[in-house]
Structures are given as C-alpha cells and as structure tokens.
Amino acid sequence: MSAADGLIETPAPAARRSGAVRRGGGTLQGWQRALLGFALPVGAALAWEVAIRLGIAQGRLLPAPSTIISTLADLARNGDLALHIRATLARVAAGFALGVAAGTLLGALAGASGLTRALLDPTLQGLRAIPSIAWVPLFILWLGIFEASKVTLIAVGVAFPVYLGTLGAILSVDRKIIEVGRSFRLTRLQLSCRILLPAVLPHYIVALRSGLGLGWMFVVAAEFMGASEGLGYLLVDGQQLGKPAQIVAAIVVFAILGKLTDALLVAASAPLLRWEDTAQRAAQAEG
Amino acid sequence: MLRLDAISKTYPTGTQALAHLTLSVGAGEILAVVGGSGCGKSTLLRLIAGLDRPSGGRIEVDGETIAAPHPAVGIVFQEPRLLAWLTVAQNIGFGIAHLPRPEREARIQAALERIGLAGHGNRWPRELSGGQAQRVALARALVARPRVLLLDEPFSALDHFTRADLQQHLIALWEDTRPTLVLVTHDIDEALALADRVVVMQPHPGRIGAILTVNPEYPRAPGSPEIEALKRQILNVLGPARSHAALPAAAE
Numbered sequence: 216m217s218a219a220d221g222l223i224e225t226p227a228p229a230a231r232r233s234g235a236v237r238r239g240g241g242t243l244q245g246w247q248r249a250l251l252g253f254a255l256p257v258g259a260a261l262a263w264e265v266a267i268r269l270g271i272a273q274g275r276l277l278p279a280p281s282t283i284i285s286t287l288a289d290l291a292r293n294g295d296l297a298l299h300i301r302a303t304l305a306r307v308a309a310g311f312a313l314g315v316a317a318g319t320l321l322g323a324l325a326g327a328s329g330l331t332r333a334l335l336d337p338t339l340q341g342l343r344a345i346p347s348i349a350w351v352p353l354f355i356l357w358l359g360i361f362e363a364s365k366v367t368l369i370a371v372g373v374a375f376p377v378y379l380g381t382l383g384a385i386l387s388v389d390r391k392i393i394e395v396g397r398s399f400r401l402t403r404l405q406l407s408c409r410i411l412l413p414a415v416l417p418h419y420i421v422a423l424r425s426g427l428g429l430g431w432m433f434v435v436a437a438e439f440m441g442a443s444e445g446l447g448y449l450l451v452d453g454q455q456l457g458k459p460a461q462i463v464a465a466i467v468v469f470a471i472l473g474k475l476t477d478a479l480l481v482a483a484s485a486p487l488l489r490w491e492d493t494a495q496r497a498a499q500a501e502g
Numbered sequence: 503m504l505r506l507d508a509i510s511k512t513y514p515t516g517t518q519a520l521a522h523l524t525l526s527v528g529a530g531e532i533l534a535v536v537g538g539s540g541c542g543k544s545t546l547l548r549l550i551a552g553l554d555r556p557s558g559g560r561i562e563v564d565g566e567t568i569a570a571p572h573p574a575v576g577i578v579f580q581e582p583r584l585l586a587w588l589t590v591a592q593n594i595g596f597g598i599a600h601l602p603r604p605e606r607e608a609r610i611q612a613a614l615e616r617i618g619l620a621g622h623g624n625r626w627p628r629e630l631s632g633g634q635a636q637r638v639a640l641a642r643a644l645v646a647r648p649r650v651l652l653l654d655e656p657f658s659a660l661d662h663f664t665r666a667d668l669q670q671h672l673i674a675l676w677e678d679t680r681p682t683l684v685l686v687t688h689d690i691d692e693a694l695a696l697a698d699r700v701v702v703m704q705p706h707p708g709r710i711g712a713i714l715t716v717n718p719e720y721p722r723a724p725g726s727p728e729i730e731a732l733k734r735q736i737l738n739v740l741g742p743a744r745s746h747a748a749l750p751a752a753a754e
Binding site for chain 2: 391394395397398399400409410413414416489490
C-alpha cells in the first residue's frame with residue numbers, strides 16, 4: 216500500500232457516515248418514525264369515537280370506529296369478508312398479470328429500436344389518452360357483464376403505466392455502459408440479459424408498483440359495473456342499503472390490501488436491488 | 503503491433519474528425535496521444551476499439567483488420583463505467599465470462615491484489631472512491647489479456663494525488679503482460695511520465711502534428727531538463743491551435 220492509497224481510501228468511510236446520518240433522519244429511529252405515522256389516523260379515530268360516546272356527534276353518516284370494527288368482525292365471522300376479498304383479489308391478480316404482460320411486451324418492443332418505437336408509440340399514447348372507464352360499455356358488449364370484462368378493464372388500467380415505465384427505463388439506460396458491453400463483444404441477447412435487464416430493473420419495479428395501484432383503482436370501477444361479490448360490491452351494497460359502516464369497512468380493507476400487496480412487491484424485488492444506492496432506496500421505500 | 507493506415511473519419515454531420523492518419527505502434531510500446539479538445543484523439547481511440555468504423559483507411563492489429571470490437575483490443579474510458587449491479591469482483595470478471603470458472607476466479611483474485619483491493623471483491627461499485635473505481639475499470643480491461651489496451655483520458659477526472667497513484671498502478675499492471683498501450687490524454691506531464699513516444703495532434707481536421715520519442719535513458723522526474731525540453735516542443739506544436747480551441751492542458 217502506498218501513501219497515496221491512504222488518501223484514496225478516505226472518501227468511502229465519509230460516504231458511509233453521511234449515509235448513516237441521512238438514514239437516521241435527525242434523531243428518529245425506525246420504529247419511532249412508524250409510530251409517528253400512526254399518530255394522526257389513530258388519534259383522529261379515537262377523537263371521533265369519544266365524540267360519539269359523549270353525544271357530541273351522532274355518527275349516523277360516519278359511524279364510530281368501534282361500529283366499523285364490529286361490522287368487519289361480523290363480516291369476517293359469517294365468512295362474507297373472505298368471500299369478497301377472494302373475489303376482488305382474484306380479479307386484481309388476473310388483471311395485473313395480463314396488464315403487466317401486455318405492458319412489458321409492448322414496452323420492450325417499443326424500446327427495442329427506433330423503428331418499432333415510431334410504429335407503436337404514437338398509437339399507444341393515443342389509446343392511453345382515452346380514460347380507461349370509457350371502454351366499459353364496449354367491454355360489456357364484447358365480453359359480457361361477468362369476469363372477462365372486469366379483468367380486461369383492470370388489465371387495460373395496469374398495462375399503460377407498465378408500458379410507459381418499461382419504455383422509459385429502456386430509453387434511459389446509459390449509452391456508456393452499453394458501450395462497455397459492446398467493447399467486450401457481447402451479442403444482442405447477452406447485452407439484453409447482462410446489461411439492459413439489470414439496468415432497467417429499478418425503474419421497472421416502480422412501474423409495476425404504479426400499475427398495481429391502478430389495478431386496485433380499476434377493480435372498484437369494475438365491481439361497480441355490477442358484481443354479486445367483491446369489495447366493490449360491498450361498497451355499492453352499503454350505499455343502497457344505507458350502511459355507512461359497511462362502506463367504511465370495505466374502504467379500510469381496500470387500504471390494507473393495497474398497502475399489503477405493494478409491500479409484497481417491494482419485498483419480492485428487494486433482493487434484486489441490493490446494489491442500489493441506499494439514499495435512492497430509502498426514498499423509494501418512503502414514496 | 504498496431505497499424506493505422508491512412509484512416510479518416512467524417513461524421514454524418516459533415517465534421518471531419520480525422521484526416522489521413524498513418525501510424526504504427528510496436529508491441530509493448532506505450533504511446534501517448536496529446537492534443538486539445540476537438541483534435542480527434544477520442545475518435546481515434548473509438549476507431550481502434552472498433553466502436554466506430556473509419557470512413558476510410560485500415561486499422562490492423564497483428565495483421566487482423568479491426569472492423570468491430572476485437573478480443574485483442576481492450577479499452578478503459580474516462581469514467582470507470584462499472585456496472586452498478588455487479589460486485590467489484592464480478593465487474594472485473596465481466597469480460598472473461600467465457601473462461602472456465604477456476605481460471606476466471608484466479609485472474610480476478612490476482613487482479614484484485616494487483617490494484618490493492620484484495621478482500622474488497624464483494625463490495626458494490628457505489629462504495630468505491632473515484633480512484634478505486636478507475637482501478638477496477640483498469641483491472642476489468644486487463645484481465646481479458648488484450649494485446650492492445652486503449653486508455654481514453656482515464657485519469658483526467660481524478661485529483662492530483664490519485665492520478666499519480668493510478669499512473670503507478672497502470673505501469674505495474676502493464677508490466678505483467680506488456681500490452682501495447684495507447685494513452686489519450688490532455689495532460690502533457692502525464693504523457694511524458696509514461697510514454698515511449700508522444701503523438702501530438704492538431705485539429706481541423708484531426709491530424710498528427712508531430713511524433714516525439716522520449717529517450718528511455720531520461721530520468722522521468724518532472725522538471726528534469728530533458729523532459730522540460732520535450733514539453734516545450736510539444737507546446738510549440740500545439741501552439742498554433744491555441745487560437746482555435748480551448749487547451750486546458752497546455753495552459754496549465
């Protein structure tokens with residue numbers, strides 16, 4: 216080791232130090248931060264509960280949290296909740312899978328060359344400009360009112376953000392690292408597997424997450440179209456029969472499921488993205 | 503043996519980057535190419551690397567024409583260009599994936615030790631300093647055992663001390679297999695410290711202004727009278743160009 220080596224080594228620990236400070240976010244530990252995140256919703260719920268117990272508010276339009284919890288418990292006990300969750304999850308899963316497949320394929324095709332991009336992108340951007348709900352009548356005419364039209368609507372909603380994310384990720388790959396691959400005489404296939412795919416992955420995961428978010432959005436729209444089961448049905452049913460507790464209960468379940476599936480996606484992709492800069496990763500986890 | 507025979511390069515925009523350039527570089531020779539911005543020195547390297555095709559002329563390595571990236575030619579860029587998702591060791595082994603595993607591992611280990619990063623093979627590129635990253639890039643090019651190694655201003659982004667250290671690493675690595683080195687730089691001191699011959703290029707269009715031989719007997723210490731004399735010669739050749747293009751190196 217020469218004297219200059221010591222000089223070179225110094226930036227690394229310095230970078231680690233600044234990373235630790237950033238991760239700490241002041242003096243908050245991870246669990247303290249999580250607790251702080253719960254403070255607002257839990258506090259508001261408790262305040263509302265107290266207000267209704269004291270008779271300050273009636274809670275006719277927005278029931279007390281305890282009422283909502285007991286509604287959820289009832290639904291869970293007679294097995295309805297599991298039935299509705301299963302129906303909705305199945306629709307989201309099928310729509311998400313189809314949408315991701317289509318979006319990824321089209322994105323990869325459009326990203327493959329300038330020619331295919333010029334061919335595909337204008338059409339897809341045009342289709343993307345159509346509000347997806349506008350397709351509903353057509354899908355019902357074509358596919359009927361049962362599962363096929365619902366899954367198709369969700370798939371359309373998922374496909375566009377995945378397409379955009381995939382294409383954007385491919386186009387943003389640094390020409391310079393592709394050159395490294397070329398200088399080592401990688402074939403087109405090797406270049407795709409060893410450089411493009413890993414380089415694209417972080418952006419692609421983000422695209423999948425926004426696709427999943429839209430999948431949850433569109434499953435509600437799809438279930439409003441007339442469903443006999445599913446969380447969206449619970450919403451409509453609650454409205455028609457004047458059961459606000461059931462509506463709020465379904466909304467809470469949507470929130471939990473949405474967050475859960477997103478966390479699942481993040482957790483599944485985490486081992487593939489260990490190499491990413493920690494600051495970026497922290498920002499993504501928060502975002 | 504690297505031979506450039508009357509090569510020229512004109513870009514589709516009409517810019518003539520190189521005009522009728524002829525040059526031979528012997529096996530194991532260290533050739534430095536200096537010149538201001540826009541004199542075509544980076545274009546020259548890209549042509550030898552096979553990343554671009556010349557508009558005219560021929561490039562040969564040991565009698566084989568270069569028309570695409572060639573296994574006998576390696577390149578180190580100005581930036582390390584490490585692949586962020588591969589560890590240091592995987593980055594070094596990137597270009598030798600076709601070799602059997604034991605051979606590959608042995609070469610990677612040897613290279614890690616050679617660049618002073620033994621035991622750091624499992625780190626990620628983001629954890630490296632600029633100098634360390636460029637050493638890894640150097641190792642990645644050299645483990646493929648090229649007969650010609652091209653270096654495109656490889657140390658220009660580094661601070662003075664790190665640059666001196668990297669130059670030592672380069673010479674130490676070069677001694678292992680003694681490939682032909684073509685080092686593009688805008689740092690005249692660097693060229694004189696390392697090279698057997700210095701090609702001085704002139705712009706509009708890119709061409710060879712002069713070729714100077716650095717006597718191997720010379721003490722390479724900067725400031726020695728022989729080296730200072732060569733430096734003045736180089737500056738004289740670059741002189742007329744100074745009105746055309748910015749010459750940060752010459753101004754130093």
